[in-house]
Amino acid sequence: MKDQIIKTVIKDIIKDSISQTGNSAIVLRKVGDIVVEQRPIPIIEDSHCVKIAIKATGICGSDIHYYRNGGIGKYILKAPMVLGHESSGQVVEIGNAVTRVKVGDRVAIEPGVPNRYSDETKEGRYNLCPHMAFAATPPIDGTLVKYYLSPEDFLVKLPDGVSYEEGACVEPLSVGVHANKLAGVHFGNRVVVLGAGLVGLLTGAVARAFGASDVVFVDVFDNRLDRAKDFGATHTFNASKLSAQELADEVKELLGGQNADIVFECSGADACIDAGLKVTKAGGTMVQIGMGKNYTSFSIAEVSGKEMKLIGCFRYSFGDYRDAVKLVASGKVNVKAMITHRFKFEDAGKAYDFNIAHVGEVVKTIITGPA
Structure with missing residues (x-):
């Protein structure tokens, strides 16, 4: 019995030793080329920094865009980059000054860290900081690694009962939280969501959680509209082959002859913006979340004549991650319903290819591990 215990201890020591020899990472070397590489294990140098063992990561559309095209706007892939920014994990080491988390805590990782001295950060709108270091945005490496470093104040602890997969879904959910806060959604609002993709679904779900009495989802794909029923839809409408005015008339009829208090445009399509x-x-109020063409045409008379608000929306800011976790923990938003596919860490390349080949059926793919 004693010999067996010794053998087990030795085996564990060897296993731990091997695990510390590298930091497995999913790296985009160039367009169309994803590999598993060993990177140095990160060392905590900032006393307020935390080392996290990554447990789950969601694939985002931006990751796919870099994989296929090598860039998004001004952000161009010029050197190999670690992918991923929708991650959760477990704290394995903390800096000397860390007080917000402890070793063993399970956390969601907010992936964008602003410059602490920019005017935007001081104004409380750090998502607009021009010096933001955002994971998996060239030249910043992402979170699809074995170990990742984060400042302690960009981590949100996951309550018991919230899984690592759900924790990875907090990132896109935070976009929906931010959009609803910008719009000021409250009890009794009539809300319309144009575009029932991932962000549209989550934005509508948050609107219902914030008290909206009506949430109308509009899309051109019936399978997306069917899924919207799991994300707070009170009405769904297929807008195929309709003009912007016809779409607006149909939605108004669904709302009992009333126009919407708040519209979330989540498609970026010219016709939907106009509608x-x-x-x-x-x-x-209309909040523009969807990213379409750089330039579009619409009736400015609608904006000025109605004295309506047209608000841009970019990522998320202070408190949005925290509130997103609360929505998941309370069961008010079921992010598990958006997870359609799962892949192991070592199969990440296959996961990206699968997302591209099955874009119509994928809502959210989760990569599990590696830790």
Whole structure:
């Protein structure tokens, strides 16, 4: 018995020794080329920094864009880059000054860290900081690694009962939280969501959680609209082959002859932007979340004539991650319903290819591990 215990201890020591020899990472070397590489294990040098063993990571559309095209706008892939920014994990080491988390805590990782001295950060809108270091945005490496470093104040602890997979879904959910806060959604609001993709679904779900009485999802794919029923939809509408005005008229009818208090445009399509302006009530609000063409045409008379608000939305800011975790923990938003596929860490390359080949059926793919 004693010999067996010794053998087990030795085996564990060897296993731990091997695990510390490298930091497995999913690296995009160039367009169309994803590999597993060994990177140095990160060392905590900032006393407020935390080392996390990554447990789950979601694949984002931006990752796919870098994989296929090598760039998004001004961010161009010029050197190999670790992918991933929707991650959760477990704290394995903390800096000397860390007080917010401890070793063993399970956390969601907010992946964008601003410059602490920019005007935008001081104004409380750090998501707009021009010096933001955002994971998996060239030249910043992402979170698809065995061990990742983060400042302690960009981590949110996951309550008991919230899985690592759900923790990885907090990143896109935070976009929906931020959009709803910008719009000021409250009890009794009539809300329209144009585009029932991932962000649209989550934005609508948050609107219902914030008290909206009506949430109308509009899309051109019936399978997306069917899924919207799991994300707070009170009505769904297929807008195929309709003009912007026809779409607006149909939605108004669904709302009992009333226009929407708040519209979330989540597609970026010209027709939806135009329709969104038309379906917003006088004095109402439209939040533009979807990223379409750099330039588009719409009736500015709708904006000025209705004295409506047209608000841009970019990522998330202070408190959004924390509130997103609360929504998941309370069961008010079921992010598990958006997870359609799972892949192991070593199969990450296959996961990206699968997402591209099955874009119509994938909502969210989770890569598990490696830790």
